[in-house]
Amino acid sequence: MIDELQEICIDISKYKRPIGSFGASYVKNYIKDFTKEHNIPINTETFDTRKVNPKIELIINHKSAALNILLYQDKNIEGKMIILNTDKLKSMKTLKDYICVLKIKNISDIELYKDMLNQLSPESIIFCLEDFDINISTNITGYNMPLYSISSKCLSDVISLESKFISIPSQYVSTIQGENLYFDIGRGPIIYILSSISSKEDSFGTIYSACSVAFSIYFAKSLLKNYNSDFKFRFFFTEENSFSWDGINHHISTEPKYVYYAISLFNMGWSNPCCFYEDADGENSLYISDKFLNYIKSLNTNITFYKTNILSYIHSPFKKMDVKTMMFGSYPCTISNTLYDNIASVRFDYLELWYQTLSGFLRRFHAI
Numbered sequence: 001m002i003d004e005l006q007e008i009c010i011d012i013s014k015y016k017r018p019i020g021s022f023g024a025s026y027v028k029n030y031i032k033d034f035t036k037e038h039n040i041p042i043n044t045e046t047f048d049t050r051k052v053n054p055k056i057e058l059i060i061n062h063k064s065a066a067l068n069i070l071l072y073q074d075k076n077i078e079g080k081m082i083i084l085n086t087d088k089l090k091s092m093k094t095l096k097d098y099i100c101v102l103k104i105k106n107i108s109d110i111e112l113y114k115d116m117l118n119q120l121s122p123e124s125i126i127f128c129l130e131d132f133d134i135n136i137s138t139n140i141t142g143y144n145m146p147l148y149s150i151s152s153k154c155l156s157d158v159i160s161l162e163s164k165f166i167s168i169p170s171q172y173v174s175t176i177q178g179e180n181l182y183f184d185i186g187r188g189p190i191i192y193i194l195s196s197i198s199s200k201e202d203s204f205g206t207i208y209s210a211c212s213v214a215f216s217i218y219f220a221k222s223l224l225k226n227y228n229s230d231f232k233f234r235f236f237f238t239e240e241n242s243f244s245w246d247g248i249n250h251h252i253s254t255e256p257k258y259v260y261y262a263i264s265l266f267n268m269g270w271s272n273p274c275c276f277y278e279d280a281d282g283e284n285s286l287y288i289s290d291k292f293l294n295y296i297k298s299l300n301t302n303i304t305f306y307k308t309n310i311l312s313y314i315h316s317p318f319k320k321m322d323v324k325t326m327m328f329g330s331y332p333c334t335i336s337n338t339l340y341d342n343i344a345s346v347r348f349d350y351l352e353l354w355y356q357t358l359s360g361f362l363r364r365f366h367a368i
Contacts, residue, residue: 002352005218009269009351013210013343017199019051019178019239027197027213028181031237034217035183038224045180047250049241050173054137054200056148058168063158067126069171070110070140070147072243077146077168079123081161085130086113095122099166101155103130107332110140110147111310118144124168128155129334137200137337139243141280142310178239180247185223186232189260191365193219194248194314196266198239200337207330208337211269211351213237219359231260231365238314248317261288261365262318263326268354269346270330278307281316285324292326295361303357306331328358 012030015023035042052072058065079099084092086104100122104110110127117125124146127136136149148168184190195212199205216235223233238247277289289305296303308331315325330350335341 002348005214005351005355006348008217009206009211009214009346009348010343012213013204013206016201016204017197017209018201019049019198019241020176023199024197024239028179028237031181031213031217034220038221040183040185042181042183045247045251045254047178047180047247048175049178049239049244049246051176051241052171052173052243055202056168056171058158058166063161065150065154065158066135067148067150067168068135068137069243070127070136070138070149071143071145072171073146074170074173075146076170077124079166080163081166083155083159083162089113089116089120092120095120098122099124099126099168101126101128101150103128103155105130107136107138107334110138111308114142114310121145124148126150128152132334134334134338134340136334137203139312140310141312178247180236180238180251182234182236183220184232184234185220186227186229188229188231189258190232190234190256191260191362192234192236192262192315192318193362194236194238194262194264196240196314197237198241199341202339203337204342205337206343206346207267207269207333207335207341209266211267211346212265215265215268215351215355215358218355219362222359229363229365233362240314245314245317248314252317252321259318259321259323261285261324261326262315263328264313264315265328266313267330267333267336268328269348269351270333270336271347271350272304272330272332273302273350273354274304274306274329274331276306276308276311276327276329276331279316279327280309280312281319284315284326288324288326292361295364296357299357299360301353301357303353328354
């Protein structure tokens with residue numbers, strides 16, 4: 001089993017897949033070829049979405065610093081640069097008029113210090129991992145100001161700028177056309193299996209999205225061989241730009257009928273597997289999460305249950321329809337959608353764990 005799943009994942013993650021790229025078209029054609037081979041009708045939808053370059057090259061006094069955007073706001077940012085670690089942060093009374101560079105030990109610190117940082121009200125925050133030279137690339141919400149990240153190497157290049165007045169320009173925003181693809185297997189009330197095909201411009205996004213697409217295709221293939229459920233599985237693939245879920249919102253505007261559940265899959269090829277019983281946009285289904293907990297206990301599987309107030313994903317817009325939701329992924333996953341997020345980094349043992357666990361659970365959904 002794992003060999004074929006691995007082959008699909010390798011094929012899907014050959015190319016980087018930002019919206020409108022060759023890599024995105026390659027994966028969409030891969031999905032279309034799969035449905036054609038198995039004589040499955042496929043639906044496509046186009047939608048407009050804004051395109052924001054997720055990187056800023058900051059030039060100050062001839063010093064260059066590459067920033068990743070974690071939470072975008074369309075405005076110029078100005079202030080004095082102040083560099084803090086978490087211990088110094090605790091002694092601060094206010095950060096008003098400052099651009100705060102916060103050195104953190106772990107990506108989960110972004111969540112741990114959210115309320116404190118919102119209260120201190122800096123003009124913006126630039127996160128830097130102290131012990132891992134990587135520029136974080138994660139979708140963050142729940143903060144009252146723009147968020148960026150910087151690698152520890154880049155920070156060392158510009159550290160002499162502390163206390164200097166700096167400016168971070170707003171990014172040029174353009175409109176680009178994205179595409180949704182989806183197909184159904186079975187009959188009855190609908191369970192959406194949601195995957196993104198996208199990656200950042202400089203990442204293969206193998207863990208972030210390719211593993212989820214591979215999971216969906218392989219699970220669909222297994223259902224074609226042996227379908228026994230009272231539910232219709234709708235395999236839904238969208239393009240997204242990490243700052244909004246325009247593709248999902250467009251689909252919801254068509255008012256799909258008979259939707260029972262919407263389930264997000266992301267970061268599946270990494271350790272720290274978890275089920276998010278609550279995310280930044282509110283509770284997911286506590287009833288079915290409890291059923292899933294009992295199921296994995298029976299398998300003696302190490303999947304944790306997690307509440308986050310800064311992360312969400314493409315299932316979230318379905319909450320507007322009062323659809324029950326679930327969110328499965330890996331957290332923390334520091335390398336997600338970074339330069340290191342490629343096929344060589346995938347933990348295929350965890351991808352197989354997800355397949356064995358989730359496919360079994362979803363097949364038993366009608367009995368829960």
